[in-house]
Ligand SMILES: Nc1nc2c(ncn2[C@@H]2O[C@H](COP(=O)(O)OP(=O)(O)OP(=O)(O)O)[C@@H](O)[C@H]2O)c(=O)[nH]1
Ligand SMILES: Nc1ncnc2c1ncn2[C@@H]1O[C@H](COP(=O)(O)OP(=O)(O)OP(=O)(O)O)[C@@H](O)[C@H]1O
Ligand SMILES: [Mg+2]
């Protein structure tokens with residue numbers, strides 16, 4: 001078994017739960033407080049994929065909105081990304097395309113996973129899995145996950161799926 | 174100030190914010206500046222020479238190929254701004270800027286700037302901006318929902334008004350007919366009918382039946398409206414008494430029988446021998462039964478049969494099933510049937526009146542009695558709605 005290290009990025013509008021997802025994935029914790037990220041915070045966690053062990057270097061970036069784009073220098077050398085939106089805020093779905101485009105122009109072979117987060121807020125959900133699947137259609141039907149950083153549901157599955165896609169992608173080449 | 178003094182002063186100043194290191198082509202750290210550990214918030218005794226750059230700064234993992242290009246081009250450098258490091262001593266975030274540029278003899282120069290002062294300021298500003306935008310978005314969403322609700326309400330009230338009007342018109346019409354039949358000043362064309370007093374009496378009775386049915390239906394609609402208002406405002410209050418559900422079901426079926434007869438339907442009650450004592454609000458349980466039997470009557474074509482069956486001793490409670498052999502429903506329709514304002518497309522297209530209120534109220538009222546509702550149905554074969562209520566405490570002894 002060999003360990004490969006791969007850089008992946010957390011992209012998406014502000015306050016969708018990028019930092020919370022990383023915290024859940026890496027530390028197994030959740031915090032209700034919102035502390036906006038500026039710049040980048042890096043964490044690392046190993047994921048087992050088939051024979052290999054993949055070490056994901058996760059870049060948690062600041063979320064923007066319609067007016068703010070991610071600093072491209074942060075995207076250099078990334079093998080993939082989770083593009084996160086907030087299921088209770090339809091506005092956050094609209095920017096998924098933009099983030100994907102930015103990622104792919106920096107790294108054409110990058111793997112993308114779309115994540116609808118805050119699935120625990122059942123009464124406030126305004127975005128369905130079908131809505132996200134419609135977005136994923138134009139992104140070579142990349143996988144879609146509905147997660148909750150709060151309850152932990154599906155969070156590691158989303159990261160694991162990204163890791164698998166990266167490994168399978170590098171086997172193809 | 175002499176040249177040396179100036180250099181020392183500048184150096185002292187810079188060393189509060191800048192540290193540096195020499196890195197070999199294979200990315201192993203060769204030497205570090207005196208303040209390196211201070212800027213990295215690490216223990217003074219920690220030694221970094223011999224450590225791989227990518228182990229100290231995971232930020233460089235994945236960029237190895239790019240760094241190799243930089244090393245061969247003196248005009249290029251690799252910059253990463255605002256990397257976050259946690260300072261365990263004050264629980265604050267330290268923001269560092271990293272810059273890697275080529276140095277002579279194949280080495281790199283790593284420059285680290287502690288930018289925390291500005292970083293923390295920017296963090297506060299971004300935090301405020303994001304919280305403001307979040308509040309803005311939440312307001313916009315709430316506003317949209319309110320407008321939707323408002324629209325739904327006015328739509329609903331126009332439908333309800335429509336529903337109230339049709340039984341009223343029927344009552345009015347039949348009341349006029351009775352008036353003509355029993356009064357002297359009948360118009361000529363009706364005088365002919367007044368030959369036989371017995372036949373007149375029979376007719377009056379029939380007309381009164383229609384009026385009774387329509388009146389109880391009107392009552393049902395009005396009770397639904399009142400209940401909806403209570404449920405909406407969270408003020409649903411039950412006036413509970415202990416009663417035998419058997420008697421109660423019998424009485425309600427009797428009230429509904431003329432309506433079934435008008436639609437040429439058979440309405441049968443199957444009541445067990447043993448008593449079934451439950452704590453209920455009689456008016457509300459009447460509502461439940463009238464809505465369920467009323468639906469069975471509305472959605473079963475002429476000649477059909479409706480069975481109202483009380484089944485005792487189920488999970489320390491009693492179950493009432495209303496089974497018809499009417500039009501039935503599909504799986505997807507069944508999933509939605511208890512939702513507020515839901516009507517099947519068939520029902521909407523037909524001339525059967527309704528607002529999609531009844532079953533929502535049934536479910537809410539049953540649940541308010543700590544019971545539950547259930548439905549089974551097959552398209553074209555019929556439907557079986559049922560509700561279960563717990564026995565009045567203490568548990569029923571047989
Ligand atoms: N209920 C619920 N709240 C969540 C979930 N994930 C995140 N949050 C909350 O949403 C807010 C924003 O979460 P963050 O993880 O800081 O969001 P972010 O995407 O990193 O935001 P930026 O760094 O500003 O881009 C915080 O108050 C979190 O507690 C979730 O799954 N469920
Ligand atoms: N016994 C039944 N057989 C077939 N379909 C039914 C039956 N009961 C209800 N439905 C379907 O479920 C829908 C919802 O019923 P519900 O009682 O809530 O509304 P409604 O009867 O249309 O209007 P309202 O009860 O407010 O006058 C109906 O419109 C009808 O399509
Ligand atoms: Mg964040």
Ligand SMILES: [Mg+2]
Pocket residue numbers: 464467468527530531532
């Ligand atoms: Mg009804």
